[in-house]
Amino acid sequence: MSDIIEEWLNNQVQLSKKITNIADDFHNGYLFGELLFKFRIIPTLSHFKNTNDKGDITKNFCYLAKAFRELKFSFPESYKNQIIEKNEIS
Numbered sequence: 001m002s003d004i005i006e007e008w009l010n011n012q013v014q015l016s017k018k019i020t021n022i023a024d025d026f027h028n029g030y031l032f033g034e035l036l037f038k039f040r041i042i043p044t045l046s047h048f049k050n051t052n053d054k055g056d057i058t059k060n061f062c063y064l065a066k067a068f069r070e071l072k073f074s075f076p077e078s079y080k081n082q083i084i085e086k087n088e089i090s
Contacts, residue, residue, distance in 0.1 A: 013038060016050075023086040028052060029060030042067050057084060 002022055009019045015034050019025050026032055033048035047063050049056040061080045068075040 009035075023083075027084055027086050028057045029064055029083075032064050033060060036064070036067055041071065 005022065006019045009015055013035065015031055015038070017025065017031070019031075028051065030048050030050040033042065033045055036042045037045040042063075048060050051057070061084070065075055065080070
């Protein structure tokens with residue numbers, strides 16, 4: 001299944017980097033923001049930072065949580081932690 005998602009992201013969505021490992025590539029929240037921006041769910045990507053700094057990652061996920069709430073998409077804190085730690089969401 002992840003192969004299908006990677007292919008879609010790389011060939012159709014075309015984010016700023018080629019996706020080779022979803023867990024590694026999305027762990028800091030930046031590409032989630034980029035994906036929401038590409039689909040015009042959020043108005044700007046300027047608040048997001050593509051770094052491994054824990055403070056920036058926390059801010060990225062705060063921005064994502066706000067967008068998800070507006071979409072009425074449930075995104076528990078445990079999901080955020082599992083993504084940051086590159087674990088599968090259970």
